Amino acid sequence: TMSGRSKKVKVWVRTRPTQNFAHDMIDMQTDKKAVNIHCPRDMRRGVVNNQVLDWSFKLDGILHNSSQEEVFSTVCAPVLTSSLQGYNSTIMCYGQTGAGKTFTMTGATEHYKNRGLIPRAIAQVFKEIDETPDQSITIRLSYLEIYNETMFDLLSTINPNGGKSNSALPGMTPMTVVEDENGCYIKGLSCHLAQNEEEALNLLFEGETNRAIASHTLNKMSSRSHCILTVYIESRSRVSSEAKYTMSKLNFVDLAGINDLSAVLLSEAWS
Numbered sequence: 497t498m499s500g501r502s503k504k505v506k507v508w509v510r511t512r513p514t515q516n517f518a519h520d521m522i523d524m525q526t527d528k529k530a531v532n533i534h535c536p537r538d539m540r541r542g543v544v545n546n547q548v549l550d551w552s553f554k555l556d557g558i559l560h561n562s563s564q565e566e567v568f569s570t571v572c573a574p575v576l577t578s579s580l581q582g583y584n585s586t587i588m589c590y591g592q593t594g595a596g597k598t599f600t601m602t603g604a605t606e607h608y609k610n611r612g613l614i615p616r617a618i619a620q621v622f623k624e625i626d627e628t629p630d631q632s633i634t635i636r637l638s639y640l641e642i643y644n645e646t647m648f649d650l651l652s653t654i655n656p657n658g659g660k661s662n663s664a665l666p667g668m669t670p671m672t673v674v675e676d677e678n679g680c681y682i683k684g685l686s687c688h689l690a691q692n693e694e695e696a697l698n699l700l701f702e703g704e705t706n707r708a709i710a711s712h713t714l715n716k717m718s719s720r721s722h723c724i725l726t727v728y729i730e731s732r733s734r735v736s737s738e739a740k741y742t743m744s745k746l747n748f749v750d751l752a753g754i755n756d757l758s759a760v761l762l763s764e765a766w767s
Contacts, residue, residue, distance in 0.1 A: 525558075567600060580624055587749070602615065614748050635728070637687070638685050642721060642722040643722075652686055671684035727748075730742070
């Protein structure tokens with residue numbers, strides 16, 4: 497069983513590298529796992545006011561000027577191990593527009609070292625499969641986008657037999673949240689088998705090309721939606737005739753930026 501320490505929700509802060517880091521306002525105490533924020537007093541509000549100037553946040557860790565590999569090994573690798581053991585797990589990115597959420601999740605393709613958590617996790621999953629021949633493990637993927645309170649299947653452009661579908665378009669299949677004795681799931685969301693790392697990465701790249709992306713003052717390629725990529729893991733022992741199937745899910749949630757979320761809410765209010 498998992499220890500009480502590992503069961504709790506863990507919170508990590510990753511800072512985006514910059515030449516002009518606000519050290520006068522942000523004090524990162526890496527050893528104490530805390531971030532202290534100090535804001536200068538706004539003298540326009542008068543000498544005597546109730547303006548809050550200081551905040552302190554306790555965390556599980558701080559990733560400052562960290563590489564993609566360090567972020568994966570620190571944050572994702574333990575969660576991935578739990579998922580392969582049968583535990584449902586989730587990794588979620590939240591923050592300001594342009595802070596690097598999508599870079600952390602999916603990364604960049606220019607250099608191999610810039611791969612994000614999702615492609616690294618996919619590679620690690622199939623590596624674990626190759627190293628455990630006594631287990632029969634099946635991997636499936638789904639990719640969901642939520643935009644303006646509407647759900648879109650980012651993999652609906654792929655037909656069940658593989659390849660592109662001429663008729664299916666993202667969002668054409670109506671989807672609803674359904675709850676049964678096994679929990680909540682998205683009815684109508686397609687789930688695709690991936691037999692190796694290459695097939696899984698092709699599904700990821702297909703979904704990325706279908707995402708709702710627009711220009712933003714803080715980010716030229718801003719993701720205006722919430723996206724959830726789910727890795728479904730189904731395993732069964734090859735050596736035990738009475739072994740039952742163990743099923744688990746690993747969710748990667750890339751939330752819309754704070755500024756993007758405000759823009760979506762405003763557009764709905766005026767529509």
